[in-house]
Amino acid sequence: MTTTPDQHTRPAGAAEPVAAPSARAALPPVANLRLALLHARYQFLETIRVPIAVIGNMLFPALAMFFFVVPQESVASNPVAATAAVGQLGMFAVMSTCLFTYGAGVSEDRQQPFDPFLRTLPAGAGPRMAGRVANGAAFALLGLLPLALIGWLFTDASVPGARLAVSVLVIAAVALPFLLLGMAIGYSLSSKAALPVVQVVLFPLAFAGGLFMPPEAFPGWLDSLSTALPSRAGRDLLVQALTGSEAPATSLPVLVAWGVLFAALAVWAYRRDEGRRFR
Amino acid sequence: MTPRSPRRGRAAVRDDATAAGRPAPRAAGTVNGTVTGTAAAGAPAGDGPVLEAEHVTRTFGETVALRDVSLAVQPGELVGLLGPNGAGKTTLLSLATGLRKPDSGTVRLFGGDPRSATSRVRLGTTPQETGLPPTLTVGEVVDFIAGHYPDPMPRAELLGRFGLADLARRQTGALSGGQKRRLAVALAVVGRPRLVVLDEPTTGLDVEGRHVLWEALREYHASGATVVVTSHYLEEIEALAQRVVVIGGGTVLADDSLAAVLARVQVRRVTFQLTTPAADVVVLDRLPGVRDVSRDGDRVHLLAADADALVRTLVTGGVDFRGLEIRGASLEEAFLALTAESPAAAGAATSEEMAR
Numbered sequence: 001m002t003t004t005p006d007q008h009t010r011p012a013g014a015a016e017p018v019a020a021p022s023a024r025a026a027l028p029p030v031a032n033l034r035l036a037l038l039h040a041r042y043q044f045l046e047t048i049r050v051p052i053a054v055i056g057n058m059l060f061p062a063l064a065m066f067f068f069v070v071p072q073e074s075v076a077s078n079p080v081a082a083t084a085a086v087g088q089l090g091m092f093a094v095m096s097t098c099l100f101t102y103g104a105g106v107s108e109d110r111q112q113p114f115d116p117f118l119r120t121l122p123a124g125a126g127p128r129m130a131g132r133v134a135n136g137a138a139f140a141l142l143g144l145l146p147l148a149l150i151g152w153l154f155t156d157a158s159v160p161g162a163r164l165a166v167s168v169l170v171i172a173a174v175a176l177p178f179l180l181l182g183m184a185i186g187y188s189l190s191s192k193a194a195l196p197v198v199q200v201v202l203f204p205l206a207f208a209g210g211l212f213m214p215p216e217a218f219p220g221w222l223d224s225l226s227t228a229l230p231s232r233a234g235r236d237l238l239v240q241a242l243t244g245s246e247a248p249a250t251s252l253p254v255l256v257a258w259g260v261l262f263a264a265l266a267v268w269a270y271r272r273d274e275g276r277r278f279r
Numbered sequence: 280m281t282p283r284s285p286r287r288g289r290a291a292v293r294d295d296a297t298a299a300g301r302p303a304p305r306a307a308g309t310v311n312g313t314v315t316g317t318a319a320a321g322a323p324a325g326d327g328p329v330l331e332a333e334h335v336t337r338t339f340g341e342t343v344a345l346r347d348v349s350l351a352v353q354p355g356e357l358v359g360l361l362g363p364n365g366a367g368k369t370t371l372l373s374l375a376t377g378l379r380k381p382d383s384g385t386v387r388l389f390g391g392d393p394r395s396a397t398s399r400v401r402l403g404t405t406p407q408e409t410g411l412p413p414t415l416t417v418g419e420v421v422d423f424i425a426g427h428y429p430d431p432m433p434r435a436e437l438l439g440r441f442g443l444a445d446l447a448r449r450q451t452g453a454l455s456g457g458q459k460r461r462l463a464v465a466l467a468v469v470g471r472p473r474l475v476v477l478d479e480p481t482t483g484l485d486v487e488g489r490h491v492l493w494e495a496l497r498e499y500h501a502s503g504a505t506v507v508v509t510s511h512y513l514e515e516i517e518a519l520a521q522r523v524v525v526i527g528g529g530t531v532l533a534d535d536s537l538a539a540v541l542a543r544v545q546v547r548r549v550t551f552q553l554t555t556p557a558a559d560v561v562v563l564d565r566l567p568g569v570r571d572v573s574r575d576g577d578r579v580h581l582l583a584a585d586a587d588a589l590v591r592t593l594v595t596g597g598v599d600f601r602g603l604e605i606r607g608a609s610l611e612e613a614f615l616a617l618t619a620e621s622p623a624a625a626g627a628a629t630s631e632e633m634a635r
Contacts, residue, residue, distance in 0.1 A: 117404060
């Protein structure tokens with residue numbers, strides 16, 4: 001059998017760079033990183049095309065700061081208390097972004113016919129997931145900006161540069177368990193169910209975790225219950241990073257334990273979802 | 280065998296489709312000239328099948344979607360998967376594209392596991408519904424999907440092929456149904472895949488939109504790719520496929536060249552009233568080419584390959600009938616006729632018919 005050169009046009013050339021991959025070979029890490037950036041970019045574009053979603057996300061913590069913290073002279077003029085208040089609401093902003101982006105967002109995406117199509121592309125689940133995480137982080141940081149601005153302009157909250165840098169890292173770390181919780185919800189529930197579940201989880205956790213009202217104002221029983229919650233543990237670690245006031249020794253183990261539990265739930269939900277989504 | 284140029288007009292491609300009616304073996308390189316040349320040029324993963332299912336079974340709860348299905352698609356083939364809704368076509372494709380796992384049996388894509396991303400580098404699929412991210416523009420969606428492949432088609436070339444050149448900056452949510460559908464199919468070929476798998480590509484399209492898409496698919500196949508397309512429209516399979524696999528009730532009912540399957544599926548439904556009910560059973564059984572007999576009171580429904588011959592026999596045989604009606608059988612009825620026989624027997628019978 002002979003072939004004429006013109007038959008080697010486009011498709012033949014296309015096959016060459018990927019000739020005969022072995023059955024189980026994973027994509028090279030560079031390819032995965034590139035794909036993750038690709039997914040992150042287009043997910044970002046998709047989200048900002050509906051600006052109200054972004055603005056709403058930025059607005060709520062900022063408004064809470066403006067109405068509940070700024071008018072309280074005793075808090076606003078006390079640098080440590082004001083900074084802690086910024087930290088608390090910052091924790092809330094991050095938690096809410098994580099739960100909404102990954103809980104409600106993931107379950108909504110799963111219902112789009114585009115989602116199974118994306119899963120037939122030559123990319124594993126990794127890049128899409130990484131893109132989601134990058135986006136969640138970007139929007140969470142966006143949500144923190146107005147909050148920080150208000151704290152800086154209207155209260156005596158202040159954070160030295162070095163502490164600020166550490167705090168940003170701490171925020172990213174404490175966000176992780178909530179990101180996983182969001183995914184567990186997003187991958188196990190339909191979008192109609194996910195939205196109310198996210199709200200039911202978010203507000204009690206936020207309140208009992210001392211994100212709206214400082215834990216110092218809690219009655220004793222609530223305070224001890226609170227220290228076992230991931231929101232409280234995250235809050236304490238973040239406030240420690242911002243102000244230097246010691247977090248309880250239990251904070252880190254509590255947060256890690258919840259993180260492990262949520263990770264297991266997320267993995268379970270994701271695996272289960274693969275087989276049953278198409279019923 | 281003379282390899283032809285991959286860039287050909289529509290008429291030439293149509294010739295292939297009809298030429299494939301010959302009782303040709305299905306191996307690559309022997310179906311016709313086009314496939315010979317281009318399959319060699321593409322040479323995906325050695326000479327093995329592009330897609331292979333072996334004894335695949337998949338159930339959903341109580342429902343058996345696929346029952347012990349075996350099927351191999353060779354490089355360069357243009358295969359139509361035909362079957363009524365719920366026959367198992369989509370399930371089979373979802374196994375081939377790595378969306379689902381078979382309960383038992385194996386599915387191989389370019390010799391590898393379809394669930395591993397590297398196996399899918401040379402695969403192109405399309406969203407089944409017009410589910411495109413509404414806020415992204417046409418150009419953005421194309422670039423996004425193109426970014427997954429090592430050597431994608433340039434955006435302008437792709438959009439030109441599918442008649443979408445002017446719409447690159449339009450958000451997909453603002454496209455018409457036909458435009459969305461064309462974009463969806465364009466996404467299947469943007470990575471220059473060696474295998475294109477399309478599930479009901481033209482559902483909901485008008486006649487013109489359908490022809491544009493068919494033309495684009497034939498052109499892409501002519502450039503050397505393997506194409507698998509599902510449909511429950513006989514017309515669509517006729518326009519596209521060279522080899523036809525009929526699926527019904529989760530099994531392969533027939534697997535043959537287009538002409539051979541058409542001959543089996545294009546049966547006529549002959550209905551009449553018998554005035555002498557006692558005689559009918561023996562008589563009806565002896566009628567030529569009858570695939571299926573059903574009764575509804577004193578009315579008899581026959582599915583027959585050759586209605587003319589059947590009527591002639593009825594008349595010369597002195598059968599006392601009244602109220603004769605003849606119409607083309609629906610696909611569902613034709614499939615029913617196929618289901619009545621075992622798949623193996625069906626295959627053998629078709630080959631004989633073809634050899635005549």
